[in-house]
Amino acid sequence: MEYRLLGRSGLKVSTITMGTMTFGGKGWAKTVGDLGVSDAGRLVDMCLDAGVNFIDTADVYSEGACEEVLGEIIGGPRRNGLLIATKARFAMSPDPNDVGSSRYHLIRACEASLRRLKTDVIDLYQLHEWDGITPLEETLEALDLLVSQGKVRYVGCSNFSGWHIMKALGVSDRDRRPRFVSQQIHYTLEAREAEYELLPISVDQGLGVLVWSPIAGGLLSGKHRRNQSAPEGTRQFAGWTEPPIRDEDRLWNIVDTLVAIGNERNVSAARVALSWLLGRPGITSVIIGGRTPEQFSDNLAAAELTLSDEERARLDTVSAPPILYPYWHQLNTASDRLSEADRVLLGPHLK
Numbered sequence: 027m028e029y030r031l032l033g034r035s036g037l038k039v040s041t042i043t044m045g046t047m048t049f050g051g052k053g054w055a056k057t058v059g060d061l062g063v064s065d066a067g068r069l070v071d072m073c074l075d076a077g078v079n080f081i082d083t084a085d086v087y088s089e090g091a092c093e094e095v096l097g098e099i100i101g102g103p104r105r106n107g108l109l110i111a112t113k114a115r116f117a118m119s120p121d122p123n124d125v126g127s128s129r130y131h132l133i134r135a136c137e138a139s140l141r142r143l144k145t146d147v148i149d150l151y152q153l154h155e156w157d158g159i160t161p162l163e164e165t166l167e168a169l170d171l172l173v174s175q176g177k178v179r180y181v182g183c184s185n186f187s188g189w190h191i192m193k194a195l196g197v198s199d200r201d202r203r204p205r206f207v208s209q210q211i212h213y214t215l216e217a218r219e220a221e222y223e224l225l226p227i228s229v230d231q232g233l234g235v236l237v238w239s240p241i242a243g244g245l246l247s248g249k250h251r252r253n254q255s256a257p258e259g260t261r262q263f264a265g266w267t268e269p270p271i272r273d274e275d276r277l278w279n280i281v282d283t284l285v286a287i288g289n290e291r292n293v294s295a296a297r298v299a300l301s302w303l304l305g306r307p308g309i310t311s312v313i314i315g316g317r318t319p320e321q322f323s324d325n326l327a328a329a330e331l332t333l334s335d336e337e338r339a340r341l342d343t344v345s346a347p348p349i350l351y352p353y354w355h356q357l358n359t360a361s362d363r364l365s366e367a368d369r370v371l372l373g374p375h376l377k
Contacts, residue, residue, distance in 0.1 A: 027077025027329050030310050032150070033207035033234035035180055039109060041304055042329050043080040043236060044073040045315035049095040050088025059317045067099045069322055074104065076326045082210070082236065082313050084113035084154055085139050093142035101144055111150035111236075112139050113184060113210075115157060127157035129168040136172050151178040152210055155185045162194055166203040173204050184210035184238070188223030195231060208234035208310065214242045215280050215299055217269050218347040221371045225308045230367035234310040240303050241296050242269055245277065248285050248295030252278035276345075283344045287337050293327070300328035302341050307370045342374060349375065 029038040051060020061069070070081070081100070083092050093112065100108060114135035117125035125131060136151060151172065157165065172178040183191065183206050191209060198205045209228065213220040213235075228235050241247050271277055284295035291298070303312050314325035333341075349357060349371075356364070357372050364372060 029079070031234070032180070032310055033228075034205075034232035035207045035234075037109070037149075037180065037207070039080040039234075039311050040078045040329075041311050042073075042076070042078050042326055043082050043111075043311045043313040044070065044078050045238070045313040046081060046083040046092050046096055047087050047315055048317050049083075050091030052088040052091045055088040055092070058315075061095070061317060063095055063098045066095050069316075069319065070096075070099050070104065072319060072322055073326065074108070076329075078326070079107055080109045080111065080311060082111045082238075083143075084116075085118060085135055085142075086113075086116040086154065090118065090138070090142055093139055097142050097144035105145065109149040110143060110145060111152060111182075112143065112148055113152040113154035114139065115154035127153055127160045127165040127168075129164050129171075132165065132168040133172065136177055140177060147176060148178050150180045150182055150208065152182040152184050152208075153186075156187070156190050162197045163201065166194065166198055166201065170203045180204075180207045182206050182208035182210065182234075182236075185212075188227055191224070191227055191231075191233075206233060208236055210236040210238055210313075212239055212269060213237050213303065213306075213309075214240055214269070215246060215284070215302060215341060215345040216242045216271070216277055218345060221347060222350065222353070225306070225370045226367040228308040229370055230365070233308075235308050236310060237303055237312045239269070240312040240314070241299050245269075245271075246281060246284060246295060246299040248281065248288060251281065251285075280341075280345050283340055287333075287340065291331070293331060294324050297324055297328045297331055298333065298337075298341075300325060301331040301333050302338065304328065305333060305338065346374075347371075 028041045030041060032039050047055055048059025049061050049066045083096055085093060114132055115127055123130055139148060169181045173181065181204050183194065186209060195205055209224065211220050211224055227233065281295065284298050288295045288298050300312055303309055314322065316322050353371060357375055361376055
């Protein structure tokens with residue numbers, strides 16, 4: 027297992043992070059999984075044995091039950107050296123103040139997560155989504171307080187747009203608040219929108235990048251194929267709608283290429299998709315999830331798979347995002363003065 031620095035921090039995290047959305051099985055998350063302490067504990071041990079040192083969860087997963095299951099598992103020796111990340115922002119009750127990134131909600135949410143996780147400190151506390159109503163000054167002051175109280179070690183964000191991140195970093199620098207060390211984003215071969223702003227920002231500003239749903243909710247696993255119904259037992263069979271598919275023919279072309287490379291290497295399409303991500307600029311770790319040991323075993327093996335330049339070129343070509351404005355103009359007129367961050371998107375197109 028490889029370990030990479032999380033942004034500009036001195037914290038090293040495994041390139042594979044264990045996701046836990048399949049724990050608990052309450053509310054909307056029940057369609058993803060309903061693992062209890064015993065089954066989930068076996069998967070945690072499997073990941074730890076493979077060298078994973080980072081586990082990601084969120085208060086909203088299974089209405090808090092996910093954190094409770096994880097809390098039962100990580101007590102005792104398992105917690106030694108194990109880094110725990112969780113998130114807050116979404117509604118946890120009908121209370122109009124039990125939602126968002128206000129000081130009121132974040133402090134209460136953090137304290138509730140600490141109780142459910144049965145721990146004294148959260149290693150990475152992330153804003154789960156943008157809150158356009160609460161002033162960033164209030165949100166960042168609340169995170170600063172949690173860090174100063176020793177309840178949180180590092181802070182990050184998830185699902186922010188580029189301007190949201192830059193505004194938050196600007197407020198943090200101006201007010202001398204803890205900066206985000208990372209962002210957690212959706213980024214796959216099928217969905218490469220992050221290359222327009224989010225990945226260049228990460229390279230430029232020193233943010234770690236954690237990728238959620240790295241095989242697109244299973245769509246890139248090789249189990250879903252062109253002109254075939256969703257296999258029983260998959261998220262799509264259960265009605266899962268993320269990520270949105272805007273070009274179905276492009277999706278199946280990507281899957282065909284993943285399966286072809288997988289067959290040539292005698293590995294799964296999922297493993298190829300994860301390896302492609304781990305070789306992309308700015309990526310720190312990919313978050314894997316599942317309900318069975320077989321799923322985790324295959325995903326964990328992606329940490330040991332290195333794709334050739336030719337294999338990467340095939341995947342890059344079949345999944346290439348369109349060059350939107352102002353990037354096509356920059357490509358045509360500013361290619362002599364591009365930074366490392368600019369080259370995340372434009373580098374492959376330079377002559």
